[in-house]
Each structure stands twice: as structure tokens, then as C-alpha cells.
Amino acid sequence: MSIEIENVSKRFGAFAALDDVSLSVPSGELVALLGPSGSGKTTLLRIIAGLESVDEGKVLLNGEDASLHDPRHRKVGFVFQHYALFRHMNVFDNVAFGLSVKPKRTRPGKEVIRSKVFELLKLIQMEHLWDRYPSQLSGGQRQRVALARALAVEPQVLLLDEPFGALDAKVRQELRRWLRQLHDEIHVTSVFVTHDQEEALEVADRIVVMNRGKVEQEGTPSEVYDHPANPFVFDFLGKVNLFHGRIDNGVAQLGGVRLPASGSSSGTDGPAVGYVRSHDIDISRHGSGSDAIAAQVRGVLRVGPLVRVDLLHAGGEQFEVDLSRDAADRLALQVGEQVFARPRNVRFFVNDYQI
Ligand SMILES: Nc1ncnc2c1ncn2[C@@H]1O[C@H](COP(=O)(O)OP(=O)(O)OP(=O)(O)O)[C@@H](O)[C@H]1O
Helix, strand or coil, rough: CCCCEEEEEECCCEEEEEEEEEEEEECCEEEEECCCCCCCCCHHHHHHHHCCCCCCEEEECCCHHHHCCCHHHHHHHEEECCCCCCCCCCCCHHHHHHHHHCCCCCCCCCCHHHHHHHHEEEEEECHHCCCCCCHCCCCHHHHHHHHHHHEEEEEEEEECCCCHHHHCCCHHHHHHHHHHHHHHHHCCCCEECCCCCCHCCCCCCHHEECCCEEEEEEHHHHHHHHCCHHHHHHHHHHCEEEEEEEEEEEEEEEECCCEEECCCCCCHHHEEEEEEEECEEEEEEECCCCCCCCEEEEEEEEEEEEEEEEEEECCEEEEEEEEEEEHHHHHHHCCEEEEEEEECCCCCEECCCCC
């Protein structure tokens, strides 16, 4: 089922939780709503589910105005961060619940329910745990049961609100991969909310970056990561360094270095900010100060597979470079020494507009 959000606004009192949001989710896609706390992600999800009304705008499900239908008939499955499974029911009964409470007329027979539940338990790789109770399961297993339970009634849209938010980092990572595989198997149109950029980049077909009730950018993971539309998206999708400088006649001066500012025109002359990801900078001991940013090493820290180097350049701005362990071992940087940093990929923004 496709979802179209057309110019939706939602206020709580005087506060605009959603401000003229438009968005379309083609049938079968897995879309992530990514944004900081309070950006309106959950509100948008609840509006799609029909749990919340809109002040302005429309939601179309398969091209039809959703407000014309009772939310109970929207065929939407919901999985929350803390999905309360029924504690007194075992895994089998939890997954079977949505089917067993259907009105008699549409309720499948016992055998059909049984085979459907075992099919789902197989999908979530938990057939052998069918008679366990929620208290006998790990957090990750419980979320998988919650997902199977939402899928049991064959929703046409699956909505997931921070489904792995309460789990530890390792389990989260496993479940992310698992969710992606599951989606590739069943292709149900899915929208999931997360504030974790890595999760969105790894799992989603498309990412909708939200901020203060608005959509900042929408695109594939590589579109939003490699071509962020504005400083907010750049910053939210990964670690970034800011270099304050100026642009004159298409040339940017950043920390003493002159760099071509592609796309700029004389109209953009003036103060500009260069954005560079910390893995997009090379460090060497050689340079002239006009082809590289002269900087002092302030700290060297091993973080898992990377080495994070803290630097301070002559203009007084601090910045961070992530090196591979190999590169860091070759350089053997010492705290206090002078080095030269060369950004490989800089994006310039003037007043929030990319040039
Ligand atoms: N029922 C409500 N009454 C008043 N304000 C609300 C209500 N629901 C949400 N809000 C406000 O609307 C804003 C958006 O909330 P929402 O839950 O959609 O954000 P979110 O992006 O999902 O955040 P989080 O990641 O923290 O869940 C918040 O500032 C929140 O306080």
C-alpha cells in the first residue's frame, strides 16, 4: 500500500508539531523517519496510523483519503519501543492474538491460525520458543515477537516507532540487519522512526530527515549522506567539522588554505562555512600552509577500529580527524606537534544555503 502525506500540519495548543509536511512512500518501501527528539516523527507515524487527527492536509492510503475510513480498517500494524506483549500468554498465543480476536465471521479456523503462527515464528527464527512466556525471553526476542504479532493480521502498512530503542548496541545491530532481510522477504510498506542515523542509513530504502516539524531532506541513504541539502542534515548524519572562512570570486579561504568553491558566484561572496566530515581529511607532516591547514595535534585517541585525532588550527578552531589504525600507525603522531591537514571533500554553505 502506498502512503501520501499532503501538506499535513498538526498543532498541540500553540505548538506546531508538524508544519506543512509532504511525503510519499511508494508501496513496498522501507522508509526511515530520522530526526532529533521532538522533531515530530512519532506524531507523523500516529497520523498515518489514524491514531491522531490532522489540523490541515491529507493522508492518502493507496490514493484514497484515509480520513474517510475508520482507523480500525486501515490495515496498519504498529510496533512500539516498549511493546507490551501479554505477560500471561506464551509466544504462540501472543502472535495468534490478532487472529483469535477477529469476529467469528472473518476468524480463520484453529488449524489455519496454528500454521500461520508457526510460519511467522519461523520468519522471526523463534519456532522452538513458541511456548515461552515474555519474561523468559531476551529484549531482542520480545521485539521479534512483537513484530510477528503485528504481521499476523497481514497489515498493508507496518509502522515501527523506535522498535530497537530499548536494546543494547549489539542486539540493535543484529535486529537491524534482520529487519532489512525480513523486509526483503515480505515487502510490506514500512515506516520506522529512529533518531539513530546509523540505523537509518543501514536499514532504509529512503530516509526522511525531520527537524522541528518539517522535512529537511528526503532521499536514499547515499543521497542524504553524500549530498546533504543543508547544514542541519550534514550535521545530523555524521560527525562533521566546521571551518569558518570567506569566499571571494569563487575561491574559499579556510584556515589559511585557498580552495575552489564550486558553484559559487560573485553573489555569494562573503562569509561562508566549510563542512568536512572527519574521515574526509588527510594528515601529513609536509605542507606549505597555503595548500593545507596548519594545525597542532591536541590529542590522539584509539576508538575501536579508528584513531581520532584532535587538532587545533591557527585560526583557533578545533577539528577532528578519523584515521584508520594503519594510517595512524604509519604517522605515529605526537601530541603537541605541528601537522598539515588537507580536506578531501568540502561543502560550503552561506546562510544555510549550499553553494
Ligand atoms: N499529545 C500531545 N500534546 C502536546 N504536545 C505533544 C503531544 N504529542 C507530542 N507533542 C509535542 O510535539 C512535539 C513532537 O513530538 P513527537 O513525539 O512527534 O517527536 P519525536 O520526533 O517522535 O520525538 P522523540 O524522538 O523524542 O519521540 C514534541 O515537542 C512533543 O512534546
